[in-house]
Amino acid sequence: MLSNIILFAATASALALPPLEVNLEALLNTPITIIRDDPSDSTISTHKYSQQPIHASDDDDDDDDSPLPVILWHGLGDASNADGLRDTASLLEETHPGTYVHLISATTSPSDRSASFFGNVTEQIDLVCETLQRDPILSTAPAVDAVGFSQGGQFLRGYIERCNNPPVRSLITFGSQHNGISAFEKCKSATDLVCHAANALLKSSTVWSHYVQSHVVPAQYYRDSEDYENYLNYSNFLADINNERPVKNATYKKNLASLRNFVMVMFEDDATVIPKESGWFSQVNMTSGEVVGVRNRTIYEEDWIGLKKLDEGGNLKFEKVRGEHMQLREKDLKRLFGEYFGPLGGKDAGRKVEKVNKVYGVEEMKSDL
Ligand SMILES: *[C@@H]1O[C@H](CO)[C@@H](O)[C@H](O)[C@H]1NC(C)=O
Ligand SMILES: *[C@@H]1O[C@H](CO)[C@@H](O)[C@H](O)[C@H]1NC(C)=O
Ligand SMILES: *[C@@H]1O[C@H](CO)[C@@H](O)[C@H](O)[C@H]1NC(C)=O
Numbered sequence: 389m390l391s392n393i394i395l396f397a398a399t400a401s402a403l404a405l406p407p408l409e410v411n412l413e414a415l416l417n418t419p420i421t422i423i424r425d426d427p428s429d430s431t432i433s434t435h436k437y438s439q440q441p442i443h444a445s446d447d448d449d450d451d452d453d454s455p456l457p458v459i460l461w462h463g464l465g466d467a468s469n470a471d472g473l474r475d476t477a478s479l480l481e482e483t484h485p486g487t488y489v490h491l492i493s494a495t496t497s498p499s500d501r502s503a504s505f506f507g508n509v510t511e512q513i514d515l516v517c518e519t520l521q522r523d524p525i526l527s528t529a530p531a532v533d534a535v536g537f538s539q540g541g542q543f544l545r546g547y548i549e550r551c552n553n554p555p556v557r558s559l560i561t562f563g564s565q566h567n568g569i570s571a572f573e574k575c576k577s578a579t580d581l582v583c584h585a586a587n588a589l590l591k592s593s594t595v596w597s598h599y600v601q602s603h604v605v606p607a608q609y610y611r612d613s614e615d616y617e618n619y620l621n622y623s624n625f626l627a628d629i630n631n632e633r634p635v636k637n638a639t640y641k642k643n644l645a646s647l648r649n650f651v652m653v654m655f656e657d658d659a660t661v662i663p664k665e666s667g668w669f670s671q672v673n674m675t676s677g678e679v680v681g682v683r684n685r686t687i688y689e690e691d692w693i694g695l696k697k698l699d700e701g702g703n704l705k706f707e708k709v710r711g712e713h714m715q716l717r718e719k720d721l722k723r724l725f726g727e728y729f730g731p732l733g734g735k736d737a738g739r740k741v742e743k744v745n746k747v748y749g750v751e752e753m754k755s756d757l
C-alpha cells in the first residue's frame with residue numbers, strides 16, 4: 389500500500405531532501421498575492437486590520453445598514469495570519485466599512501499552515517463548524533458571507549452543505565477545485581523529481597489508502613475520471629460533498645441551493661490548478677483535452693447538489709479574472725465584494741448581473757461552459 393510513499397521517500401533521500409511532509413509543503417506553496425491598483429499606493433498595507441467590528445453597538449436600531457460578517461478560508465500553504473489574508477480583510481473593510489471578518493483556521497494549534505496540508509478534511513470542517521457556532525458575533529448574525537481561496541472554496545462548500553450554522557448568504561470561491569484535481573501541480577521541468585514523485589503519488593493506488601485519504605489534504609479532492617470507481621469508493625471528501633455516490637444526501641442540496649449567490653471565480657492564466665476549469669465545476673478529459681461545462685454534466689442535470697436550482701434562479705455566477713492562481717487584483721476583489729456582500733437585503737448584493745456579464749463578455753463565458 390505504501391510503496392509509493394516509500395518510493396517518494398527514497399527519491400527524496402537520494403536527493404538529500406527532507407521527508408514527504410516537508411517536500412509537499414515546499415512544492416505546494418501558493419499564497420495569495422494582491423496586486424494593487426497603483427503600486428505606489430501603500431494604503432492597503434498601512435490600513436491595519438483588526439478582528440473588531442468598527443460599529444459594534446452604536447447603531448443598533450439601524451441593522452439593515454451594517455454589512456454581514458464575512459468568513460474567509462485560505463488556501464493550501466497559506467495561513468490565517470498571512471499578509472495576503474490580512475490585506476483581503478482590509479479590502480473587505482474598505483468596500484463595506486464595519487465588516488466583521490473572521491479568518492478561518494482548521495486547527496486549534498496556533499499555526500494553521502500545516503493543517504492546510506495534513507489532516508482529515510471531514511474533521512477539519514467539523515471543527516470549523518463548532519468554532520463558528522461559538523463565535524459571539526457570527527453566531528448571532530442573521531447570516532454571513534463567505535470567501536474561499538483555492539481549496540478553501542470547496543471546504544466552505546462542505547461547511548455549507550454539512551453544517552451551515554451560522555448560515556451563509558453568498559459564497560465566492562477563487563480558483564477552487566470543485567471538481568477536484570488530476571495532479572498536484574504542473575512540473576516545471578522533466579528533472580523536477582520532487583514534483584514528479586508527488587504527482588506519481590496521486591497517480592498510484594496509494595492515493596486511495598486509508599492513510600493518505602485521512603492525512604494528505606489535496607488527496608481528498610483528487611479526482612481522475614479515468615480512475616472513477618476508486619474515487620467513488622475511497623475519496624474521503626470530494627465524492628461525498630459532490631453527492632456523486634448512489635445515495636444522495638438531500639441536506640447537501642438543500643443547503644447549497646439556499647445560497648443567495650454562489651460565485652465561482654476562475655483565474656484565466658491559472659497554471660497551478662490542474663485542470664483550472666475545476667474552478668467552474670467543469671469536467672476535463674486530461675487525455676483529449678475536452679472540457680464539459682457543468683451545465684452539461686450529470687451533477688447539474690440531475691441536480692445532485694443544487695447547482696441547477698441556483699442557476700435557474702440566476703444565482704450561480706461564472707466569473708473569470710486575469711492572472712495566475714491566487715494573483716488577485718485589488719479592483720477585481722473590490723468589485724466582487726461590492727457586488728455580492730454588504731448589508732442584509734442591501735440593494736447591491738447580487739443584482740448587477742447585467743453589468744458583470746458585459747464587463748467579462750457573456751458570449752465568451754458561455755462558450756466555455
Ligand atoms: C446528510 O448530511 C447531514 C449533514 O451533514 C447529516 O446530518 C446526515 O446524517 C446526512 N444524511 C445521510 C443520509 O447521510
Ligand atoms: C475522517 O474523519 C471522519 C470523522 O472522524 C471519519 O469518519 C473518516 O473515516 C475519516 N476518514 C479517513 C479516510 O480516515
Ligand atoms: C468499489 O466498491 C464496490 C462495492 O463495494 C466493489 O464491488 C468494487 O470492487 C470496488 N472497486 C474498487 C476498484 O475497489
Ligand SMILES: *[C@@H]1O[C@H](CO)[C@@H](O)[C@H](O)[C@H]1NC(C)=O
Nearest residue numbers: 613614673674675676677678
Ligand atoms: C477521454 O478521452 C480519451 C481520448 O479521446 C478517451 O479514450 C477516453 O474514454 C475519455 N475518457 C472519458 C472518461 O471520457
Ligand SMILES: *[C@@H]1O[C@H](CO)[C@@H](O)[C@H](O)[C@H]1NC(C)=O
Nearest residue numbers: 678679680681683684685757
Ligand atoms: C452542452 O449543452 C448544450 C445545450 O444543452 C449543447 O448545445 C452543447 O452542444 C453541449 N456541449 C457539450 C460539450 O456537450
